[in-house]
Amino acid sequence: MHYTGTIWRPPYEASSLLLEVTAGCTHHKCKFCTLYADLPFRFRMSPFQDIEADLKEAQKRYHYFYGRKATRTFLTGANPFVLQFERLMKIAELIHQYFPEMESIGGFARVTDVTLKTDEELAALHHAGYDGLTIGIETADDEALRFMDKGYLAADILKQCARLDWAGISYRFFYLTGISGAGRGEEGARLTAAVCNRLHPTLIGANMLTVYPDSGLYQEIKQGNWKEESELEKYREVRALVEGLEIPTEFAALGASNAFQLYGVLPKDKPALLKTLDGIIDTVKEDDLREYREHLPHL
Numbered sequence: 123m124h125y126t127g128t129i130w131r132p133p134y135e136a137s138s139l140l141l142e143v144t145a146g147c148t149h150h151k152c153k154f155c156t157l158y159a160d161l162p163f164r165f166r167m168s169p170f171q172d173i174e175a176d177l178k179e180a181q182k183r184y185h186y187f188y189g190r191k192a193t194r195t196f197l198t199g200a201n202p203f204v205l206q207f208e209r210l211m212k213i214a215e216l217i218h219q220y221f222p223e224m225e226s227i228g229g230f231a232r233v234t235d236v237t238l239k240t241d242e243e244l245a246a247l248h249h250a251g252y253d254g255l256t257i258g259i260e261t262a263d264d265e266a267l268r269f270m271d272k273g274y275l276a277a278d279i280l281k282q283c284a285r286l287d288w289a290g291i292s293y294r295f296f297y298l299t300g301i302s303g304a305g306r307g308e309e310g311a312r313l314t315a316a317v318c319n320r321l322h323p324t325l326i327g328a329n330m331l332t333v334y335p336d337s338g339l340y341q342e343i344k345q346g347n348w349k350e351e352s353e354l355e356k357y358r359e360v361r362a363l364v365e366g367l368e369i370p371t372e373f374a375a376l377g378a379s380n381a382f383q384l385y386g387v388l389p390k391d392k393p394a395l396l397k398t399l400d401g402i403i404d405t406v407k408e409d410d411l412r413e414y415r416e417h418l419p420h421l
């Protein structure tokens with residue numbers, strides 16, 4: 123298989139067929155992000171030949187690893203959904219040629235990748251198997267989105283994800299706890315919950331901000347332009363997010379950036395999640411949480 127750099131995938135894509143169609147990120151500007159720092163965005167060098175070669179190889183090997191046929195493909199790279207409609211359709215055609223039983227194709231997507239497609243193209247992509255996109259919205263707090271250079275605002279999240287809803291393409295959100303900065307965590311969470319409540323994410327996955335020295339955000343902090351939330355403020359922020367969510371969805375905080383792992387199905391598990399979060403906020407010491415953060419290796 124052709125893979126470039128570190129391959130990032132959400133935990134729930136662990137048994138998906140990981141197919142590289144792009145490498146890096148087209149945006150490459152978010153101040154907190156160090157994931158694809160050394161990797162400029164590119165579509166595969168000999169795109170369709172390489173993809174076809176990988177599909178041939180996967181066809182021979184996938185079932186040895188997983189004991190079953192592949193039913194889900196995860197396109198790797200920070201935002202493969204940015205690719206032109208025709209390319210995405212050709213990729214889907216190749217996947218179905220080698221894996222006729224493939225049920226769905228997902229990948230990371232930016233809100234702005236959806237903007238580039240017409241409604242008709244989105245509907246055709248859904249028909250071709252595109253479903254279950256993972257969108258790192260991070261927040262719907264415009265002040266934080268502007269400061270971090272995310273390249274879109276809350277209104278864009280609402281508009282573009284409503285178009286995905288219309289087209290039948292499901293999506294999961296990644297939320298970045300801590301992105302609003304000191305004193306604004308709970309407000310950022312409430313703004314995000316209000317936007318999520320108007321959409322249909324099947325899961326909201328919360329990761330906690332860890333500032334690494336090679337990030338633009340680290341420089342902003344050093345220059346006194348931004349202040350990090352305390353660890354306990356981050357937990358109050360997660361609490362405000364969970365409390366504010368009124369839609370049926372899964373809530374997860376399972377990645378290593380969270381010192382405490384949380385998972386629940388809303389609304390059923392909301393009281394239990396809030397009780398757990400209250401317990402953390404009331405009993406865990408800031409210093410212990412900070413120590414966990416400081417010893418967290420690169421994500």
Ligand code: SF4
Nearest residue numbers: 147150151152155200
């Ligand atoms: S957070 Fe996502 S969109 Fe922003 S630079 Fe990193 S990979 Fe690209």
